[in-house]
Amino acid sequence: MARDVPPLNVLAAFEAAARHHSFARAAEELHVTDSAISHRIRLLEDQVGEKLFIRTGGGLVLTGKGTCYLAAVQDALATLKNAAATLAGANRHVVRISIGPALARNWLVARLGEFYRLHKGTDLEISATKLSGSKTAVLKSGEADIAIRYGKASDWSGYEAVELLAGNLFPVCSPAYRKSAGGLRKPKDLLKAALLRLPGQPWKPWFSAAGLDSVEPITGPLYSDADLLLDAAVSGQGVALARSMLVGEHLSSGRLVMPFDISIPAPSSYFAVILRESSARPEVAALVDWLQLVARSTR
Secondary structure, rough: HHHHOOOHHHHHHHHHHHOOOEEEHHHHHHHOOHHHHHHHHHHHHHHHOOOEEEEEOOOOEOOHHHHHHHHHHHHHHHHHHHHHHHHHOOOOOEEEEOOOOOHHHHHHHHHEEEEHHOOOOOOEEEEEEOOOOOOHHHHHOOOOOOOEEEOOOOHHOOOEEEEOOOEEEEEEEEEEHHOOOOOOOHHHHHHHOOEEEOOOOOOHHHHHHHOOOOOOOOOEOOOOOOOHHHHHHHOOEEEEEEEEHHHHHHHHHHOEOOOOOOOOEEEOOEEEEEEOHHHHHHHHHHHHHHHHHHHHOOO
């Protein structure tokens, strides 16, 4: 059977010449000479007993038999390519991460290039979706190997959990909003501003730290996600109480500013939460180690 199948380099030459309608361009793609392509096409035509190309002044044109044969050759080459990719993938490791959109967008994704450079045999599958149920549901269901979650150490009973980012909370707003609100020169000026709210992240502790005797605001825009909250602040809708680990790029770019140099410790931290059996996998352990290293450089 092997003697009945043309050599792979001959089939590749035929496919490239047919696609480019040119021996010269096929030779350039395959890094061989024009004569080598011509020789391989002659061998193929001799073996199949058919003329596959018509040489014209405008280049190469496939014959009817050549057109039929091209479809079969392209299918065969695609099958071989997919098989090679499958074999290569079998030697790679995949780690699945579940993370909130805000931290993924504002912290994790921009730093992943370094991880890939250090761990070339590992692929990450990142699911950045808003949490709609239990913080650990994706671990229990097997949908993720690592869940990066905002919470307290006591939230992760039964799991291995590594604290990554603690951080602080402080008000931020866009430069345009600050100007429109009269400059926000003193903390008490916030009491007349539009305060953007996030469930579970009250303003009252920051008010107390700033010396303001004010109740928790019950009016103003309420956002279900920290990423939406920051987008609203960037677009000039008001003042957000932001987590420091999420706003570094916004502050450095000038999209957001801190009107006051007053911050309070965040009541919760971001943790890498892992099933105990998953933590024994070297690729999972390597990712957690890397996350800790990057988190330390963020603080």
